[in-house]
Amino acid sequence: MLTLERGGTGGSWRPGRLNRRQRRRLGGGRHWPRFRLPHIASGAFDLLAVVAMVVLVGLGLLNLYAIGGTSLAGHQAIIAAAGVLALAVFWRLRASVLTVLGWTCYALAVLFLLAVLVVGTHANGAQRWLALGTLTFQPSELAKLGLLIVLATVTGSTRPAWQRFTFAVVLAVVPIGLTVLEPDLSTATLLVAITVAMLILGRIPMRFLLPLFGGAAVAAPLAISLLRPYQIERITTFLSANPADAGPGWAVLQAHIALASGGWRGQAGNPLRQLLAEYLPDRETDLALASLVEQWGLVAGAAAVLAALVLVWRLALAARVPRSRPGALVAAGFAMLLGVEAVVSLGGNLGLLPVAGVPFPLVSYGGTAVVVHLIALGIVLSVRRDGARRRLWSAPSWRYARPRLARFAALALTGLLVVFSLYAWNLQTTQGDALRTAAQSQMTRCTTIPAPRGMITDRHGTALAAGAGTETVLATPALLRSHADDVRRLSTLTGIPAGTLRSALDAAPATALSTPLADVPDALGDKITAANLPGVVLAPKPTRHYLESATLAPVLGFAGVATPADLRRWPGLPNGEIVGRSGLEQTYDAVLRGVDGKDCFAVDPAGVPVAQGSFQGAVPGANLRLSLDLALQRQLTASLATALAAEPPGGLGSAVMMDPKTGAILAMASLPSYDNNIYGPPVDTAGLRDAEHAQGQPMLEHTTQVAMPPGSTFKLVVASADMAHPVFDPGNVIPTGASFTLGGHTFHNWSALPPQNLVQAIAWSNDVYFYKLANALGPDALTSVASQFGVGAPTGIDLPAESGGYLGTPKTVQHWYAGSTVILGIGQGYLTVTPLQDARWTAAAATGSLVTPRLGLATGTSTYTALPPQARVALPFAGALGPVRDGMRAAVTSGTASRLKALPVPVGAKTGTAQDPSSPNGGLDDWMTAAAPMNDPSIVATAVVQGPGEGATSAGPVVQEALGYYFAHQNEILAMPPVQAPGR
Template identity: 65%
Template sequence: MPITGPAGPPAPGRESRGRTRQQRRNRRSGAFDLLAIVAALTLVGLGLANLHLIGATELAARQGVIAAGGVLALMVFWRVRARYLRVLGWAAYGAAVLLLVGVLTVGLSANGATRWIAIGSFTFQPSELAKLGLLLVLATVLGSGRPAWQRFTAAVLLSVVPIGLTVLQPDLSTTTLLAVLAGTMLVIGRVPARFLLPLAAAVVISAPLMISLLRPYQLVRLGSFLVGAHESPTGSGWAVRQAHIAVGSGGLFGRTDDPLRGLRAQYLPERETDLALASLVGQWGLVAGAAAVLAAIILVWRLALASRVPRTPHGALVGGGLAVLLGVETVVSVGANLGLLPLAGVPFPLLSYGGTALVVHLAAIGVVLAVRRDGARRRLWALPSWRNPRPRLIRLAALGVSVLLIAFGVYGWRLQSTRGEALQAVGDEQMTRCFRLPAARGSITDRHDAPLAVNAVDVGGGVDQVVVVPALVRTRPADIDRLAGLTGRPVEDLAAQIGAAEGTTLSLPVADVPRDVGTAVTAAGIPGVFVLPEPRRWYPQGALLGPVLGFVGVATPEDEARWPGLPSGEIVGRAGLEQQYDAVLRGINGQQCVYVDPTGVPVALGERRDPVPGADLRLSIDLGLQQRLDAGLAAAVRAQPRPRNRIGAAVAMDPRSGQVLAIASTPSFDNNVYGPPIDTGALQALAEAPGSPLLEHVTQAVAPPGSTFKLVVAAANQAHPVFAPHRAIPTGASFTYGGHTFGNWKPMGPMDLVESIAISNDVYFYKLAVALGAEAIIDTARALGVGAPTGLDLPGESAGHLGTPESAEAEGGTWYGGSTVILGIGQGDLQVTPLQNARWTAAVATGSTVTPRLGMAIGTEGATYTALPAPAATPVPFAAELGPVREGMRRAVTAGTATRLADLPVPVGAKTGTAQDGGLPEGEYDNWISAVAPMDAPEIVLTAMVQGPGTGGNSARNVVADGLRHYLDHRPEVLGTGPVQAP
C-alpha cells in the first residue's frame, strides 16, 4: 500500500519538530541499550567475582576471556540490520542441529549425559546454540504473513528437531527450556487458541511419560523436592541444604574476613554453575544476591519492552521470546537455589560458569538490541499497528517474572533473618570433627586423704599416649623429626606410620611415653600433636576395699542407658563407689576440633576445649580401722576348720550420722586385675573362687541374724507391751507350741527381758513372740529397717528378706504358729545383711535410724572440700521406751554372752547371735555380734558375722573386740578429717 501525504514540501516548523522527536527517540534508544548492557555486564561481573572468591582463579580467567568474546559478539550483532535476522536465524538453527547430531556420535559424556563437543582443550555445548537458533527461526516463521495453520505447523516441526535431539543426549533441563521457548513463541506469536489448546492437552497427557526419561539422579532430585528430603544432611538433598547454609549464613555483606571462607565454599556443590547465586550470597552477602536478581529483572524488562519497538513482527518476537527465556531461566535458577523449585540443572543466565551459554546469551542480547535500534532509527517507515501486531502477554510475563523473583528475594531475606544463626551453626558443625581429650578421673581417699583409688599416671605407674592428626603433620617433615626425637622413635618409622594413615583419620596414636616425656611433647607445642593420659586406675590398697571401691572400664550399653550422652569408648565406673560416684569422679571431657574438607580430610585445627578433671571423693572410712577390721576378719575366717567356702563381714558405723568408718569383706579381690590391661586369668579365677570374692558381703550377702534379732523383738515388746520388762517369765530348757517343741541353748530359770537379752534366753523370746504375734514383730522390724535397703551409697545393696503371713501365702506357703515362734529368735523366714544388723543396733542404742554413708565430701586439688548432703536421722516412734533393751545390751557385756568386750575402757553394749544356716554344713553357723560404744553416749556401732563353728578365738567376738579397741585407742585420729564446708 503506498504511503500518501499532503502535496508539497513540509513546512519548516513541522520538519523541525519531526527531527526533534526522532532525536529524542534515538536518545531513548541509546539509553535503553546502555541500561541493558550495564545489567548484563553486572551479571557477568558478579559471576567472575564469585569464581574468584571461591578460589577458582583459573575458571575465572577462562570465563573472563570468554566473556570478552561474548561482549564482542554482542557488539557485532548489535550492528546487524533486521533484514539479516532471517539468514542469521536459519544459520544458527542449522548449525545447532548439525552439532546436536554430532554430539550423539562424538560428544563428551558426564553424569550419564552426552552434551559437549571437544576441539582440543575447547569444549562447546550445542544445546545452548539451539536456544538462539530456535528463537530466531520461530520468530521468522511466526512473524510471517502466512496463514495461522501454516505458521503453527512449521513452528512445531522446527521445534521438535532440537527438542528431540536434546532428549536423546539426554539433557532434560535444556529440553525443558527449549519446550518452554517454543510454547512461549506460539503464544506471543498470536497463534489461535484452536491450535494451542490441543497441543497443550497433548503435552499434559504425555507429561507422565516423561518420567521414564529421567535419570536415577534426576528422579532422586525430584523425589527429594516433593517429600522435603532436602532438609536431610546427606543424600540427594545435600546440594539444596548447602545452598540454604550459604544463603542463610552469608549476612548482608558476606563474610570476606572469615579465614575459613574458602573451606566453607568447598561444601557447596555446583557453586560455579547451578548454585552460583547461593555461592555469591555466601561470599558477598544478600546485597550481592539482590544485585544479581535486580540486574536480571532489569534485563528481562528491557528485552520485553524491546518487543514493542521493532517495525516487523519478526523483530518483536525475537525480543519477546528472549525476555521470556531469560526470565524463566532466572526464576528456575533462583527458585532452585532457595529450595523452592527442584534442582533442574538450569544455571543463572550470564552469572553461572559456562562459556557456551555466556556467549550465546550475550549474542542474543545483541540481536535484540539490534532489532530495537533498527526499529527506533527507522520508525518513520514502520507499518501501521494493525498490520504489525505486537506480541501478546509479554509485559504480563515480565511482570510475573518480576513478582516471582521479588518473592524469592523476600524468602531469601527471611531465611537469613529467621534461620541464619541456625544454618551457620549447621555449616560450622558439618565441617568440624572433634576427638575426645579425656578428663583425669578424680581420686578416692579415706577421711584423712590417704589414697584408695588414683590414676596410675599420677603416681608414676602409667603412661601418656601421644597422638597426631596425620593430615596436618605429614606435610611438615621438620615437625616429624622433632616428634621422633622427643618420643625416641626412628624418624623413618614414624614418618611411614603417619604417611600410611588414611586422610580422614582424626587422631593416630604414635607412642606411649612416661609422664615426663609426655610433658616435654606438650611443651614442644607441635601443631597437630597431642598428649592424652592413659585412663588406667590404680588401687594402692589392693584387696582391702576391692568390692567397695569397684573398678572402671569401657561403658556398656547399660552404662549408656544410665548416663545418656556418653561418647563411644568412654571409661566409666563399672561397680562399687567408682560406679556410684562416677558422675563426680569422671569429670568433663575436653575436645580438640579440626576443620575438614567435604571428603573428611582435616585441613586446619579448630577450637580446643580443655578437659575438666573429676572431683576427688573423700570417704568416711578410716584406713587404719579398716586395716585392723580386715585383718581380724581374715584371721577369724582362716581359723575355721573349713575356711575355703566361708565368708566374713564386718562394718563399723557412727550411729549418730551414719558415716561408715570401716567396711570389711572376706574373701575379697584386688581391683587392679581390671587394668587396663585386664588380667583375664585372674578374673576367671576370681569368678570360680569359693566364698564369692567379687561380692561385697556387708551389703550384698544375706543370712539369718539369729539371736541378734532379739533386740528387734525386745523393741517390739516396748512398742506393743505384752511382758513388763522386769517381770520374770518361766523359761526352762524348751518350749512346746502347736505340738512342736523348740529347744533352748541350755536350761534356764525364770528371767525378765533384760536378763534374757544378756543370756540370750531362747525360751523367753519364744514366749514373747507368741504373745506379741507376728504382726507386732514385723511392724517393729520394719520401723528399724529390716527387710529394706539401708540406703547406703553403694550399688547392688540387698534388701534382705522379712517374711510375713501375707508373703508366705503369696509364695504358696503357710505361716504357721511355729513361724512366729522361731521368728522370735531370728530364724525362719528372715535374711538380713550385716549392715542392716548394724543399723537396727544403732537405732536401739540411740533411738534414731540413720542412713549409712560412705561418701563424705568432694573437692578438687587445692580447694576446700564440700560435704556431701546426707539424710537426717529419723527418730523411732518408741525411742523413749527402749531403756530396758539397752540395759540388756549392757548386761550382755558385763554378765552375759558378750563378756569378751568387758575389758574395753568404756561401757559397751552388745548382742550376740548364732544362727542356723541351711547353706552351711552340720555344726557350723552364722556367728554374729553387734556392739555399741560407749553405751551411755554411742559413737560407734560395730557388727561382724563369721561363718564357722564359732568356738574359742575363732568367733566374730574377737573381730569386734579388736575393732572397738583400735577405735577407742585412736579415737581422735579415726574421727578426724580435713576441713569441710557445708554443702
C-alpha cells in the same frame, strides 16, 4: 507507489498503506520492499541493557573468584571478553542478515548435536559436550540461539498460519529430540519453552495451539520414562518438601544454608570461606546464585535479580522497536528465555522448584552459555538499532509488529522473581539462625577429651583409687603431617623417631580426628601441651588404678565403658564414656567423672580436618574423701581373713565398723574379695572369668548385698519390742530350761538354762526366754518394732544394689503360724538381714537413734566440702532401752561375749548363731555385734562368718581385734584434714 508518512511520535517515519495494485507491482503483497531511510540514526545503543549484562557477568566473576580463585575467574573472564567482542560484532550487523544468521546457527547446532551423539564427551552420566583441544563446547546452548532466530523468522513471516505453525513445530522437534538423546532434559525443556513462547508471541492462532498443548498434556506422563534416576529423585524430593533428604534434597538444604550464611555482606572476608563453599554442590553452575549470596551477601544476590529483571524488560520493550516481525520476535523470545532461566534457577536455589540444572543467565559458570547469551544480546541490539528511528516506548508502526503477550509475560516473570526474592528474605529472617547453626554444625567435627577421673581417698587423704598417672598423645594426622618441623619437635619431646611418627600419621585415615601416638607420664604430657603443637592434645589414660583392691574392691567397685544400662541411667552419655559401674565408683560417678572436653576441627565435606576449631579443655572430676580409715580397714580385713581361713572353704565373711551417732563407716570388710584392677580398661578377661566363678561370691559386697538369718543378735530387737510394748517386766525372772513347747511343737534351747530376767536372757542368749517373749508380744508388735529398727528395708548407705533383706509379717506371708512368731524371737524364720542392718540396730539400741550409714565424707580438690549427713531418727521408745543396754553389757561381763572383757573400755555386745540353708559350711552363720564404750558409744562393730562354729568363737575374734585396734589408735583414726561445712 511506496509512500512515507509521518509517525505518531518522535518524528519517526513509517511506510504508508499500499493499495492492491501497488502491492502487486511490488511482488504480490507477500514481502515488504527493502529501503533505507537516509535520516535513520546509525548508532542507537541500549545502555541499560548493556549495564545489566555487565553487572551479571561481573557478579558471576566475583562468585568464581570467591570459590575458585583467580584461575577459574580468569578463565571465565577470557570467555566473557570473547563474548563481549562477539556482542559488539553482531551489534554492528544489519538486521537484514538475521534470517541467514538464524539458519546458519540452526544448521550448525543440529550438526554439532549429531556429532555429540557420536564423538561427544561423557560427564555425569551424559554426553553433551564436544571437545576442541583443551576447550569444550556444548552445542545445545547454540541450539537455543539457532532455534530462537529460526522460529522468529518462520512465525514472523506472512505465510498462512497453518504453514507457519507446521514449519515451526517440525523445526523445533529436531534439536529437542537430539538434546533429549544426550540426555540433557533441562536444555530440552528450555527448547520446548522457546518453541511455545515463539508460537504464542508469533500470533499462531489458538485453534492450532490448543490441540498441541492438549496432546502434550496427555503425553507428559510418558515422558517420565525418559527421566534418569537422579532426575526422578529431584522431582520426588521437591514434591516431598523435605530439603533434608539425601541427594538433591541435600543440595537444596545446602543452598538454604548458603543463602542464610551470606547475610548482607557475605563471607568473603571469612578465612574459611573456601571451606564453606565446598559444602555447596554445583556452586559454579546450578546453585551459583546461592553461592554468590554466601560469598558476597544478599546485596549481590539482589543485584543479580534486579539486573536480570532490567535485562528482561529492556529486551521485552525492545521488541516494539524493530521494523520487521522477525526482529521483534527475536527480542521478545530472548527476553522470555532469559526470564524463564532466571525464574527456574532462582526457584531451584530456593527449593520452590525442582533443581533442574538450569543456570542463572550470565552468572553461572559455562563458556558456551555465556558466549551464546552475549551473541543473542548483540543480535537484539542489532535489530533494535535497525529500528532506532523510533523511540522505545512509541507504538508499533504496523499492524502485526507487536508480539503477542510479550509485556504480560515479562510482567508475570517479574512477579515470580519478586515473590521468590521475598521468600528468600523470609528464609533469612525466620530460619537464618537455625540454618547458620546447621552450617557450623556440618563443617565441625569434635573429638572428646576425657576428663581425668577424681581420686577416691580415705579420711586422711591416702589414695585408694586414682588414674594411671600417664597420658596419651593424640594427634590429628591431616593437620600435623603437613608441619614437618612440628613432627620433629614432637619426636624430640616423646623420644619417638620422627620417621615412626610420620609413618603412624600416614597410616591413619585422612578423616581421623585423633590418632594415639604414645603414652607418656603426666609430667612429660604437661611439656607437650605447653609446646602448643597443631592438632596435638593430651588425654588421660582411662585405666583406673586401685591401690587397695584386696581390702576394698567390693566397696570401691570399678569404672569401665558405659553399658546400655548405664546409658539408661545417665541419658546423653557419649559412646565409650568411662563411668562408675559398681560400688562407690557408681554412686559418686557424677562427682568423680568430671566434664569431658572437646577438641573441634573444621572439616571439608569428605570429613577431612582442614583447620583447628574451638578447644574446650576437660574439667577434672572432684576427689571423693571417704570416712574409712585405711589402717583400720586393713586390720579388720586381716582379722576377718584369719577367721574365714579357719573355716572350711566356700563360705563368706563380712565385718563393719560404724560411728553409731553419725553413721560414718570407718571400716567395711568383705571376703572373699576380688581384684578390681581387672576391669582396666582394658579388661582382663581371664581374671574376670576367674573372679565370677570363684567360691564365696567375691563380686558381691557382703556387708550390704548379702542377707542372712541374724540368729540371736536379733534378740536386741525383740527385747526392745518388750520395752515398746511391755509384756514381760525386765526384772521378772522367767522359767526357761532346755526347751519350749507350743501347740504340740517343741522349740529347743542351745543349752539348759535356769530362770532368767531380760538382762540375763540377753547376756546368755536364752532361746526359751525369747520364745516366750515373742509369743507374748505377738507378730504385729514384734514386726512393728523391727521395722522401726530398719529391719526388712535398705539402710540407705551410699552404695548401689543394697539388699533390704526380708522381714515377713502375717500380711506378707501366706501361712503365718504361732511357731512363726516363736522362731522369729531368736532371729530365725521369715527373716534375713545384711550385716550392716545388724550393725545399725545395734547402734540404735545403744544410742536410742537410728542413723543412715554413709561412706562418702567430703568432695573437692584442693579444699573439701563435707557431704551433708542424714539426720538421726530418735526411736519413740528410746528412753526405755536401759535394760537392753544392760543386757548387752552383761553379755561381755558375764555372758557369751566375755572375750571382749579385756578391751580397755566397757563394751556391750550380742552373739548369735543362725541356721542358714544357703551357707555352704555346715549351714551356720556366726555373728557378733558390739558397741563401745557402752556408756557413750563411739563405735559399733559387727561381724559374720559362715562356718560350723559359734558366733563367740568365729566372729568374736574379728570384733575383738578390730575394737582393740580402734581404741589403741582412736586419735589417729578420727583425726583428718579440715573440711568445709556443706553449702559454704
